[in-house]
Amino acid sequence: MFERLERLPDDPILGLMAAFREDESPDKVDLGVGVYRNARGETPVLEAVRRAERIVLERQATKTYVAPAGNAAFNQAMERLAFGAGHPALAAGRVRTIQGVGGCGALRLGAELVHAASPRSVVHVSSPTWANHVPLLTGCGLQLESYPYYDPVTGGVRIDAMLQALEALPSASVVLLHASCHNPTGADLSEEQWRGILAVIRRRGLLPFIDMAYQGLGAGVDADAFAVRLFAAELPELLVAVSCSKNFGLYRERAGTLHILTESASRSQAALSQEVRIARRLYSMPPDHGAAIVSQILADEALRDLWQRELGDMRERLVGLRRELVRRLNAACPTRDFGFIAAQRGMFSFLGASAQQVRALRTDHHLYMTEDGRINVAGLRAENLESFTRAVAQVLR
Numbered sequence: 001m002f003e004r005l006e007r008l009p010d011d012p013i014l015g016l017m018a019a020f021r022e023d024e025s026p027d028k029v030d031l032g033v034g035v036y037r038n039a040r041g042e043t044p045v046l047e048a049v050r051r052a053e054r055i056v057l058e059r060q061a062t063k064t065y066v067a068p069a070g071n072a073a074f075n076q077a078m079e080r081l082a083f084g085a086g087h088p089a090l091a092a093g094r095v096r097t098i099q100g101v102g103g104c105g106a107l108r109l110g111a112e113l114v115h116a117a118s119p120r121s122v123v124h125v126s127s128p129t130w131a132n133h134v135p136l137l138t139g140c141g142l143q144l145e146s147y148p149y150y151d152p153v154t155g156g157v158r159i160d161a162m163l164q165a166l167e168a169l170p171s172a173s174v175v176l177l178h179a180s181c182h183n184p185t186g187a188d189l190s191e192e193q194w195r196g197i198l199a200v201i202r203r204r205g206l207l208p209f210i211d212m213a214y215q216g217l218g219a220g221v222d223a224d225a226f227a228v229r230l231f232a233a234e235l236p237e238l239l240v241a242v243s244c245s246k247n248f249g250l251y252r253e254r255a256g257t258l259h260i261l262t263e264s265a266s267r268s269q270a271a272l273s274q275e276v277r278i279a280r281r282l283y284s285m286p287p288d289h290g291a292a293i294v295s296q297i298l299a300d301e302a303l304r305d306l307w308q309r310e311l312g313d314m315r316e317r318l319v320g321l322r323r324e325l326v327r328r329l330n331a332a333c334p335t336r337d338f339g340f341i342a343a344q345r346g347m348f349s350f351l352g353a354s355a356q357q358v359r360a361l362r363t364d365h366h367l368y369m370t371e372d373g374r375i376n377v378a379g380l381r382a383e384n385l386e387s388f389t390r391a392v393a394q395v396l397r
């Protein structure tokens with residue numbers, strides 16, 4: 001049977017990682033992979049996670065299955081984190097949550113639910129969007145289209161073109177939106193722009209599907225959830241996929257949630273029952289370790305404070321790096337203005353390099369980034385900022 005299978009090319013990001021590993025230059029810098037790195041270039045286990053993990057291991061009395069919907073304490077804590085404790089939609093029982101296998105699993109569960117409700121649905125994603133949105137959302141049979149988003153001239157959002165495109169969508173179209181720290185561009189929506197989008201979504205009867213993979217890494221835990229909270233207060237239906245990979249540093253533990261909001265508690269319960277069936281069909285039960293850690297952190301005031309401080313340090317490091325990068329790049333390339341990098345948020349920005357320039361940065365300067373010129377700002381540190389700036393100035397000149 002398997003002789004029919006052809007070998008597929010490596011995923012571009014995995015190919016990039018392999019090329020980076022093989023590069024023997026001491027000057028090599030990895031700006032490709034989307035994980036946070038500290039000033040020493042490490043992705044350490046957060047101290048809040050270490051402490052919570054000890055408590056979880058001490059108290060855990062069984063390894064029996066959780067449930068298809070996951071760890072109930074985790075799901076509830078994540079609802080409060082995303083929507084804000086006391087949100088009217090939570091109080092009304094209109095939000096139901098299923099644990100995902102990371103944010104990717106949550107996105108896929110959301111897509112499966114849309115497919116179960118309306119198999120011919122079209123999901124509209126930003127141009128550009130995170131590459132993995134495509135297989136995650138289309139894998140169960142949904143169609144994908146895109147709306148204008150990034151403006152390479154200003155480094156901001158083409159809000160007028162975006163609103164116009166959304167205005168022209170048929171009702172019940174699904175619109176995927178990044179809550180904060182847009183991947184791959186770093187260009188986020190302002191509160192005023194979110195309000196404009198809300199108005200179009202309401203007028204056109206669209207279904208917003210918010211991907212929140214970086215809560216707390218942009219402007220803050222509450223500020224990054226602005227759209228989730230606004231939409232949940234104003235709209236009849238909403239899907240939110242949340243990842244704990246970056247903000248809790250739990251990547252390999254695969255913790256995340258899908259929150260389903262409908263018009264009424266009974267409809268949300270019906271939708272959740274469908275999700276439970278979908279999860280049973282796909283993988284039966286999610287893993288518990290990451291969820292147990294997050295729920296321990298969020299339930300314990302001291303651990304929660306510690307986590308908030310560690311998350312704040314990550315956020316401030318990104319903001320500081322962005323400012324420093326703009327200062328250095330503007331000084332090295334006086335004919336260009338890189339100010340947009342400081343206005344953007346999260347880990348990613350586009351340098352504005354062509355595919356050829358990206359290749360030159362890799363082969364001549366050992367700087368590794370994705371073909372589209374996306375850099376992970378967190379890959380930079382005091383030791384490589386100078387050489388990075390020099391190389392970029394030379395190649396982009």
Ligand SMILES: Cc1ncc(COP(=O)(O)O)c(C=O)c1O
Binds near residue numbers: 034102183245255256
């Ligand atoms: C935009 C976006 N959504 C979702 C995810 C999901 O992450 P995970 O499945 O690792 O939790 C990521 C991770 O890189 C992301 O960048």
